[in-house]
Amino acid sequence: MEEEFEFNNSEEAQQSIKRYEEMIRNEDQYFFDSQAFEYIIDNYIEKNDPVKALQVIDFAVSQHPYAAVFLIKQAQLLLFTNQVNKALKALEKAEMLEPSDADIYVLRGNIYQSLEQHLLALENFKKALTLAETTDDILLQIAFVYQNMHDYENAIVYIKKSLEQNMENKDGLYELAFCYDILDKQEESIIFYKEYIDNDPYSFAAWYNLANSYHKLDRFEEAIDAYDYAILIKENFASAYYNKGNALVQLDRYNEAIEVYRQTFEYEPPNADTYCAIGECYEKLGEMDEARSYYKKSAKMDPKLADAWFGIGVTLNSEERYFESLHFYKKALELDNENADFWFAIADAYYKLGQIPESIQAYDKVLEYNPVDVEAWLDYSTLLYEQGRLWEASETISEAIKNNPDAVELYYRMVAYLIALGNSDEAIHYLEIALNADPDKHYILFDYLPQLKENHLILEVISRFIK
Known part of the structure; x- marks a missing residue:
């Protein structure tokens, strides 16, 4: 859990900083109370200067040797500068001075997590749980450890505990969706999100995740309704518009999907994926010129998007421009060489051009990558x-x-x-x-x-x- 530093811009804070810098210039030793030292340390952290912040902490520790707060800040900065062993030693000293400070165990848990020592991370986070006044973030940290251990069942348990304490934690909802998805427990996730919405009907994140769960179960009508609620609560929710468009495509409602995809442009800049999705809708409607126009926009915006190049090829193929389509299929293939659909299209184009040996080679690739x-x-x-x-x-x-x-x-x-x-x-x-x-x-x-x-x-x- 990263500590959030709030820089205090009060007159007292500014005087402390000014006095400290004067001391450094004069190569002297002034005394500062602990509050003043915190102002000065946070000033350098705010300026993204961890080296100077650590120098201040050295002064602070020498003048206030029994203040654990400076050792905790020192550990945070040492971790930030990749001095992990020194950070752990600073926390050992802090624990000796203030063994009931939850921040010590949270920070140590983060260190062990970064070292992939998951059991030690859990031990420290769980110790922090017994000491902290608010624990929703710590519960979420424990869930992350379980995720990294691929123990998604336990991760779900701790995410739910976190959400019980803080229903506003959107990160928790998205992490829960991820875990349910990994475990392929969409039905269970639907039950949870419905209960959550009963308690907080205006949670756009809950409606969105409920919609995604319906979508994964091919319950597209219900997904669209849930996306609509998410959009009603958060009008500028571009991801909800995009996913609603995808659900409409699954129902062959291509004209509606195009309109919904276009609505995303009101709330975020156009992107290659959305242009490509619109192109596919026009392709399905048989409007190949429009489809090609959007596929080209997509490829221009992201030349590494294989589906855009492939889409251009499909539109040319539909006009019996097989030789031209091959060029674009091959561009797609350069970006995704094991895509069976691309190989299938190439095999078909070669066949139509009468290039039978090349077609046979391409079919071999199709069936190598997709034998079903x-x-x-x-x-x-x-x-x-x-x-x-x-x-x-x-x-x-x-x-x-x-x-x-x-x-x-x-x-x-x-x-x-x-x-x-x-x-x-x-x-x-x-x-x-x-x-x-x-x-x-x-x-x-x-x-x-x-x-x-x-x-x-x-x-x-x-x-x-x-x-």
Whole structure:
């Protein structure tokens, strides 16, 4: 916990500082009471001059050897200047003089926390709890230690205790949201935030975190309502507008999302992420010129935002400008080389340009980074099939099924390839698996190979499952 120094600008404080500086110039020794020394020390801290502040403390300790306050300030400054061992020694002396001063244990807890000695940090913070008059910040410090130990259950316990004492502590609410998120306990977090709001209905942070919890559970309508309450309480809450926009996107309400994203510009400068989000909305609406305009704004503002470059590529692809789209896909890939979506788009662009070897290499990358992308497996196998590489196409689908055993589309596709290979028995085996899983999707087979509508063996098997 960082000590907040409040510099006293009173006439008494100014006289003390003036007198101290006169003493230094004269290379003399004046006596100052402890209050005057505190004024002088805080003056140098205010001026961000820890070296001079430490010099004053040396004088203060020599004149007031039993005042623990100076040793505590000395420890704070030594810690600030990375003299950790000296800081700990100063605190040892302070503890001998004033063992009931909670600040000693809080500061020592912070030191041990910075050294990642978590158990010693906990020991000191918990000692401080027994001594301090107000403990909400200390409880939060204990929660941080537990977070660093990856013990999020205990962190939640202490954050809640802190919030019981100080419901205004927004940091506590956000840390609680983080812990619930890590533990994937969104339902539990919703219960907590609702109870919190019952006690403090005007807490914009509680409404915001409640909305985020709904959002993570795909309860987008409820999330939007909660974001609206947060915005009602804090009109300039840009993050709430942005997340509300994201929730609207999930509901395909793109025009509304654009308006909400734009509202963030009233309360904070436009940023690359928001421009990119607006671009994506226009893309979904099929307004590719507008989409490209916003993606370009995003990329110009943050050239390292891969999604912006990718978005430009998508808009060009939609206009069948495949060669141009490749250029932007590759720029995106330079920034995020393991993004399966980028590789998929590149594979498709190469395919449309007739550059089959390059397309195959890109599909290999897609499936390396995302082996559960069923569409990628299907498209890759189609490419191989069209090249007359029937056995490779069937092997590709076999590998796809290993990675996606519940994807019925793959089984129907395997039937088509096995029939093409003349392997009717195995084709029927896969067809029966597919029909058992989802008979209504048998049309997939005929969509891909219409000639199978004339295959009596296939039709006979299907008729056993379709009444």
